[in-house]
Amino acid sequence: MAQVLLDHVTKRFADGVVALDDLSLEIADGEFLILVGPSGCGKTTALRLVAGLERPSSGTITIGDRVVNDVTPRDRDIAMVFQNYALYPHMTAYQNLAFGLKERKTPKPEIERRVREASAILGLDELLKRRPAQLSGGQRQRVAMGRALVREPAAFLLDEPLSNLDAKLRVQMRAELKRIHQRLGITTIYVTHDQVEAMTLGDRIVVMSNGRVQQIGAPQDVYRSPENLFVAGFIGSPPMNLLRGKSTDGSLVVGDLSLPWSASTPAEVAVGMRPEDLAPANGSGPSLAFTVDVVEPLGSEVVVHGTVPGTAVESGAEEEGAEIPIPVSGARAPLTAIFDPADEPRPGDTVNLAVSPARLHLFDLRTGLAIDR
């Protein structure tokens, strides 16, 4: 086990693309760290640099007490699980697990012991004689995990290990990964674009965009206080609503809503509202007139998409083609709210949404940075 340090690491590819720009990270011994961000943000490159599959253009990478910039993947004492598992198709599950140990000239009884141990942890006993072609997706995933486990490495590197599983298996394997980490306490770097995985698995998450770190912190902290517009728009599902706001002396105006405002803020701000912080207003108080367009009942809650008066702000984290296609006309902005099932509205309804000033997130429109209050 070991800590992993990345110190001002930059990776520039031959074609001039800068995949990682001055990344510094400190991963404590035994920590479960998540690298999360949209595709192309550099998270996988960061992982491959730690694995030694790519060489940094500048900066140093340290595993344990050793600078590993010039150390081959073989000698870095790390194990990696690939997105598509990369199981050797011509070997049985047992041979897949044993391959790395054999290559390191581990004595046979020791190989046997370690494979049995990993197979017991992952429930692979029945599958050891099968080839990858004879395994289901979830079973292959377990074998891939097992191949990493048997090595008893200083650090695990996991590259979107659950993204090829169906939804149900993913939930199950997620819990299993957490259990394995709690049991073995091996330093783990986990790359994902799935924020549920990021929120549930990690001790800390690193939100990345365009090769740069946007924010590092415990999942709840990142969720509660995003440091900039990108993080605000990326973390949270459905994402935070972001509307243009104007602060004049004594009040904050968002669309047709005016809130008493005492703090000193820049004149032009982005106002962020988490969908779950919005609920139908009961009684007086400031409220937003929300016209309902689409209602998605999920059982325990209802996701409501619609529009409010105002102007939307782009966070830069929007995934292309992933927005809810709410028709927006005139001076209206799309908005998503999560209601209690008891409050389920119907499409076309207009609901007054209560807005609690304490729950708002404010960002400077010029810099994109969060405004402390």
Add this chain to the structure above:
Amino acid sequence: MSEIETLELANRADATGWPSREEEPPKHRFLFSGWHLVLIPIAVVMVIPLVWMLVTSLQTLEETRHYPPTLVPTSLQFSNYTDVLQQAPFARWFVNTLIVTVVVVIGNLLFCSLAGYAFARIRFFGRGVVFIAILATLMVPFQVVIIPTFLIVRGFGLIDTLGALMLPNLVSAFGIFMLRQFFLTLPIELEEAARIDGASRLGILFKIVLPLSGPALATLAVIMFLWTWNDFLWPLITIYSESHMTLQLGLATFQGAHQTNTNLLMAANVMSMIPVLLLFFFAQRYFIRGIATTGLKG
């Protein structure tokens, strides 16, 4: 096809890499189609020379001179075959050809794998230029390089030995190209996983890449076998002792020495063709696919 799908394919397919034959729906097999009107006449044209050869090899000398030629022998002269074996060092030629062919096939599998893998996966200075240069040699007719090759082989002191037939053919540009193309279709994650698992470059090649390249290796082996077995021009130039001749060369001299004995010549031809026919019979799927094999990816 995305990388994930490719890997899925690789993970799904068995060790041979080919989808199993059962996947073809058998119900279509015996249905008549319009194509048969074209294919059957072509098949007949292709088969007639073989049948004629076989028939002639069983005829008496008189019958072979009959005009128009008969395609049905009146008596089966199996003694033609024993006569051939007695009149010429046929067994010797057969063994020579076998030695040369086996060594050339093994050499190609080994050296073309090594070179093909280097061109597919190792980044080195001048890789593109060297690869194109090797490809370009495919376009140079053999006749153009006969003399330089002869001089080089003579420099090694190999003229009139089996070594002259083996050395220049141990590696082929075609094999390098074909294997490189195949290696490129294997998911690179497998090799990265093996690198992290601790395998060396050669370890990756021999333990991961080659075991997954069965179809490509089989194809290369079959093609090189046929090329070498049937090669005539190069042995003609480099070999002159009867005891070092290959079958093709020996049969040609046989033709000269026994010009009138067409039946014996055909008997010898039949025997020399047996290994090729056997190979084609058992490995034809590799041979046929070999032409298009450069992409498993599809």
